[in-house]
Amino acid sequence: MNINNDILNEIRQAAGENNVLQNLEEKIPYKNDASYMPGRIPELVIIPENSDQISRVLKLCTKYKIDVTVRSGGTSLTGSSVTNYNGIIINTMKMDKILELNIASRYVVCQPGVRLDNLNEYLNKYGFFYPPDPASSKASTVGGTISTNAGGLRAVRYGATKEWVLGTEFVTATGEIIRTGEYTLKRSAGYDLTALIIGSEGTLGVLTEAILKIEPLPEKYGRILSFYNDIYDVGSALSAVKNAGITPLIAEFMDLKTINSIRDKLNIKIPDYTQFMLMVDIDSTEASLKGKIENVEKIIKNYTKDVLTIMDQKTMDEIYKARKGAYSALLNQREKKNEIVIIGDVIVPASELPATLKEIKNAVDKMKINVSLFGHIGDGNIHANIFAENTKTGLEKVEKLQMEIAMAAIRHKGCVSAEHGIGTEKNKLLYEEYKERNSLYSLELMKRIKAVFDPENIMNRGKIFYD
Amino acid sequence: MTKNQILKITDECIKCGFCESVCPxxxxxxxxxxxxxxxxxxxxxxAINTGEELQISDSFYSCLDCFACLQVCPAGVNAGELSHLMKEEIAEKHINGNRVDIADMIKETILRFRNPLGLNRESAEWASSINFDESDTILFTGDMYQLMAYTKFINYVRKYFDRNLFNAFSRLISRHPDLIKLSRHFYDINMKVKMENNLRNIVRLLKMSGVKFNYLREDEDYPGMFLYDLGYINEFKKYANNVYNKLKKLNVKKIICIDPHTYDLMKNIYPEYIKNYDIEIYYYTDLINMNFEKTSEEITVQQPCHIVLHKNNYRALDILKKSANVKLNEPENLTSCCGGPDELLFPEIASEVSYKRYNNLKQTAGKIITICPLCYNNLSYDENVIDFSDFMIKLIK
Incomplete structure (x- = not known):
C-alpha cells in the first residue's frame, strides 16, 4: 500500500519525528546491501531508538498492509536486507548498546545494532568472547547475524549463532513485544521460540534485544599452515586431524586464486606448486600447546611436505584478517572490469567434502566459469566464488551454476545455505532442497508459522519462500 | 573526467559495509x-548514472576526509577520495540543484584576502616579539593555530542560529566579502591565548633544536586548504600556484609545517597541481632534536588522520614514547578522527564525533596529547587535553 500523508504522519508520530527518513536522497543508500540482489528504494526508512517505537510502527504497518524490511549492518549476501516492494525499511542501528554483562552466568545482553567486532572488543577486556565469527564481523551486527544464523570461521569448534542465543526480546509483525528464552543455560519450557526467530531473516518481526552466551578466551593457540596441489589431500589431512580426536579452533582452506588475492597480506613463503592452502588453529593450555601442535604437524605431514607453524600473535592476527577479507579481495582477481564476484555458500557433512568438491569442480569446468574456492573446511562449508559479468546472460549463467552446486550439496546430505541465509538469492534453491527431500510440507509449515506472527504477510515478503 | 574517476571507485565497491563500521x-x-x-x-x-537532480551536498561535505574507510576496505576502495571528487562535481556545478552557501562564502573570502576570515594581520600577531633568522627555510603556520579561536566562537554562536539564517548570512558575505573582517572582534579568548602560546612553544622547540628559520608574518598566505577540501579545484589550482610563486620569489627552499593538514596539502597535494614543485616540506616534530625529561605519567595520543591515515611519516610519537608512558587506543598505524573537519559545515556531527573520541581517549589515559590544532580545538573538553608543544616544553631539561 502507498503511504499517503495521513499514514505518514501517523508513522512519524509512532517512530519519533527524528527517526524517519523520507527524502529520496536519504533513502537511496538503502537499495543495496552486500549482495548483488537488486533492491528498491524504500518509501520510508525508520531508524528507531527502542522497541516501543518499533511496536507502534509495526502495528500501523499491519493495519495499513505496508511492507516492512528489517536491516541493521546491511551485510546480507543474499538480499535479505533490501526491499523488493514499496514499503519501509526499519534500520535498527541506533539500538547499539551492550546492556548487561554477567560473567558468572556467562551471558551478555545486547541490542541488535551492536557490531560483532565491537562486542568482542568489549568482551575481550574481561577475558571472554562471543564465538560466532562471520568474515563480516567488523560490520555485521548481533541482529543481522541472529536473523541469518550466521556461522563463520570458528563454527567448526563452536557451531553457528543458534548455539549462542539464550533468549530474545522480539516485536512481532502485529506489534506485540514478546520475550523468548531467558538468561539460563538450560530451559525446558514449551516450544523454543528463540530457535524459531534465529534464521527467520526478518520475516516474523523485529529482534530488539538478545541474551547471548559467552566463552572464556582460549588460553593459547597456534596456527598451522600447510600447502597442497590436490584438494583431496586437503580434506584427507583435516579428516586425519579430526580422527585423532582433535577439534581445531578454525579449519580453513583456500585455492590459489584466493591465496593470490591476499598474498601480499599473508606475508609468508608459499611453495610454487601450491594450489590449495589449509589453515588450522590449535588451542591448548600454555604448558601443553607445543606438544599438541607437534602432534598435528606430524599428522598433516603425512599429506604434504610443507607445513608452517606460526605462534606469533601479530602475524596470526594479520593472516586471520587477510582470510576474513578474502571475499572482497577477490575483486582484484577480476579479468574484466564489469565482472562481479558472487559468493556461494553450501555445506555438506565434513566426510562428504572431497566428493562434493570434485562434483563442484566438474560443474565449473563444464560451464567454463571463472570460480575461486575457499571455505570453512572444518565444518564442510564451501564458498564457491563466481566471477561473472554483470549482464543478463552473465547472471543467468551464475544462477545455473548456483543450482548445480546446490544440487551437489543436496546429493551429499548437505544444505543450499550454510551461513548466509536464503534471502531472495536462494529461495528457489531452498524450494529445490525440500523438493529433493520430498518434504515440501516443511515449507508449508514455515509459511503457516509466519502467518501466525505476521497475518498480513508484510514482513520481508519475497524472502525465504519461493513463489 | 571526474565522473569517470567517481564511477571507477563506485564500481569497485561491493557494498560490504566494512567502511560504515569505522566511518565516524x-x-x-x-x-x-x-x-x-x-x-x-x-x-x-x-547520482552520476541517473543524472537526476538530487540534494546530495550534505552527504559528501559531511565526510571528514579521515580515510578511516580506506583502512578497512578489503577491496581498497577510498570513499574519502570519492567524497572529494563529488564535492568537486558539486562545486563546479556539474551536478545540478546543490548549493553550499558556507563553502561558497569561504571560497570568496580566501580568494579575496588570502585568509578565510581576512585576518592576515591578526594571524601574525603571536610572533610580534620574536626575532627570526635570515633563512631560506620558513615556518609556515597555514593559519591553522590562529584560526581556532575564531572558529570556536563562530560555532558557539551557530548553535543559536537556524541553518537557513546562517546560509543567508553566508550568501551576504559572499556578495560583500569585507564583512567577514568583522570576525576579528569575535573569538574565544582562552583558545586564542592557548593557541598563540603553542605557536611560541613550537618556535622555542625548533630554536632549541638548532633549526634556523624565518617566518613571513603578514605575508604568509593561507595555503588554500579549504578551497581544495571543499572541491573548488580550479580555484585551488590557480591559488596554490600563486602561493608557490610568491614563495619562490622570496627564495624559500624549505618549509616547516606545524599542522598535519597544511603539511599533507603542501607535501602531497601541491605537487599534483604545480609544475616542477621543488620546495622541501618538513613537519616540525621531525626537526626536534633535543633531550627531554622523562615523566612517569600515562598519556594517550590523538594521532592526526592527515598524517597517520594518509600514510605520512612523522616522529612525534617516538618523541612522546621516549618521554612518557604512552598508551594508544589503537595500533600505531591507525587513529580515529576528532571531528574537526566538519566543524564549520556540520557542527552537530563534529561535536558528536569529538565527544565520542574524547571519551575513548580519556578511558585510555589521564592526559591526551594532540599534535594538530584542529584536534586540540575539538577535543579540549578539559585541561588534560594538551598540545604536543605545550607538553614537551615542560619537559625541557
Missing amino acids: TLPAAGYNSIKGARGRIILAQF
Whole structure:
C-alpha cells in the first residue's frame, strides 16, 4: 500500500519525528546491501531508538498492509536486507548498546545494532568472547547475524549463532513485544521460540534485544599452515586431524586464486606448486600447546611436505584478517572490469567434502566459469566464488551454476545455505532442497508459522519462500 | 573526467559495509546512511548514472576526509577520495540543484584576502616579539593555530542560529566579502591565548633544536586548504600556484609545517597541481632534536588522520614514547578522527564525533596529547587535553 500523508504522519508520530527518513536522497543508500540482489528504494526508512517505537510502527504497518524490511549492518549476501516492494525499511542501528554483562552466568545482553567486532572488543577486556565469527564481523551486527544464523570461521569448534542465543526480546509483525528464552543455560519450557526467530531473516518481526552466551578466551593457540596441489589431500589431512580426536579452533582452506588475492597480506613463503592452502588453529593450555601442535604437524605431514607453524600473535592476527577479507579481495582477481564476484555458500557433512568438491569442480569446468574456492573446511562449508559479468546472460549463467552446486550439496546430505541465509538469492534453491527431500510440507509449515506472527504477510515478503 | 574517476571507485565497491563500521560520521548522524561511507558510494553511483537532480551536498561535505574507510576496505576502495571528487562535481556545478552557501562564502573570502576570515594581520600577531633568522627555510603556520579561536566562537554562536539564517548570512558575505573582517572582534579568548602560546612553544622547540628559520608574518598566505577540501579545484589550482610563486620569489627552499593538514596539502597535494614543485616540506616534530625529561605519567595520543591515515611519516610519537608512558587506543598505524573537519559545515556531527573520541581517549589515559590544532580545538573538553608543544616544553631539561 502507498503511504499517503495521513499514514505518514501517523508513522512519524509512532517512530519519533527524528527517526524517519523520507527524502529520496536519504533513502537511496538503502537499495543495496552486500549482495548483488537488486533492491528498491524504500518509501520510508525508520531508524528507531527502542522497541516501543518499533511496536507502534509495526502495528500501523499491519493495519495499513505496508511492507516492512528489517536491516541493521546491511551485510546480507543474499538480499535479505533490501526491499523488493514499496514499503519501509526499519534500520535498527541506533539500538547499539551492550546492556548487561554477567560473567558468572556467562551471558551478555545486547541490542541488535551492536557490531560483532565491537562486542568482542568489549568482551575481550574481561577475558571472554562471543564465538560466532562471520568474515563480516567488523560490520555485521548481533541482529543481522541472529536473523541469518550466521556461522563463520570458528563454527567448526563452536557451531553457528543458534548455539549462542539464550533468549530474545522480539516485536512481532502485529506489534506485540514478546520475550523468548531467558538468561539460563538450560530451559525446558514449551516450544523454543528463540530457535524459531534465529534464521527467520526478518520475516516474523523485529529482534530488539538478545541474551547471548559467552566463552572464556582460549588460553593459547597456534596456527598451522600447510600447502597442497590436490584438494583431496586437503580434506584427507583435516579428516586425519579430526580422527585423532582433535577439534581445531578454525579449519580453513583456500585455492590459489584466493591465496593470490591476499598474498601480499599473508606475508609468508608459499611453495610454487601450491594450489590449495589449509589453515588450522590449535588451542591448548600454555604448558601443553607445543606438544599438541607437534602432534598435528606430524599428522598433516603425512599429506604434504610443507607445513608452517606460526605462534606469533601479530602475524596470526594479520593472516586471520587477510582470510576474513578474502571475499572482497577477490575483486582484484577480476579479468574484466564489469565482472562481479558472487559468493556461494553450501555445506555438506565434513566426510562428504572431497566428493562434493570434485562434483563442484566438474560443474565449473563444464560451464567454463571463472570460480575461486575457499571455505570453512572444518565444518564442510564451501564458498564457491563466481566471477561473472554483470549482464543478463552473465547472471543467468551464475544462477545455473548456483543450482548445480546446490544440487551437489543436496546429493551429499548437505544444505543450499550454510551461513548466509536464503534471502531472495536462494529461495528457489531452498524450494529445490525440500523438493529433493520430498518434504515440501516443511515449507508449508514455515509459511503457516509466519502467518501466525505476521497475518498480513508484510514482513520481508519475497524472502525465504519461493513463489 | 571526474565522473569517470567517481564511477571507477563506485564500481569497485561491493557494498560490504566494512567502511560504515569505522566511518565516524555515520553514528554521529544518527545512522542516516547518506552520512556514512557506503551510503556516499551508493548515492554517488546513483547520482552520476541517473543524472537526476538530487540534494546530495550534505552527504559528501559531511565526510571528514579521515580515510578511516580506506583502512578497512578489503577491496581498497577510498570513499574519502570519492567524497572529494563529488564535492568537486558539486562545486563546479556539474551536478545540478546543490548549493553550499558556507563553502561558497569561504571560497570568496580566501580568494579575496588570502585568509578565510581576512585576518592576515591578526594571524601574525603571536610572533610580534620574536626575532627570526635570515633563512631560506620558513615556518609556515597555514593559519591553522590562529584560526581556532575564531572558529570556536563562530560555532558557539551557530548553535543559536537556524541553518537557513546562517546560509543567508553566508550568501551576504559572499556578495560583500569585507564583512567577514568583522570576525576579528569575535573569538574565544582562552583558545586564542592557548593557541598563540603553542605557536611560541613550537618556535622555542625548533630554536632549541638548532633549526634556523624565518617566518613571513603578514605575508604568509593561507595555503588554500579549504578551497581544495571543499572541491573548488580550479580555484585551488590557480591559488596554490600563486602561493608557490610568491614563495619562490622570496627564495624559500624549505618549509616547516606545524599542522598535519597544511603539511599533507603542501607535501602531497601541491605537487599534483604545480609544475616542477621543488620546495622541501618538513613537519616540525621531525626537526626536534633535543633531550627531554622523562615523566612517569600515562598519556594517550590523538594521532592526526592527515598524517597517520594518509600514510605520512612523522616522529612525534617516538618523541612522546621516549618521554612518557604512552598508551594508544589503537595500533600505531591507525587513529580515529576528532571531528574537526566538519566543524564549520556540520557542527552537530563534529561535536558528536569529538565527544565520542574524547571519551575513548580519556578511558585510555589521564592526559591526551594532540599534535594538530584542529584536534586540540575539538577535543579540549578539559585541561588534560594538551598540545604536543605545550607538553614537551615542560619537559625541557
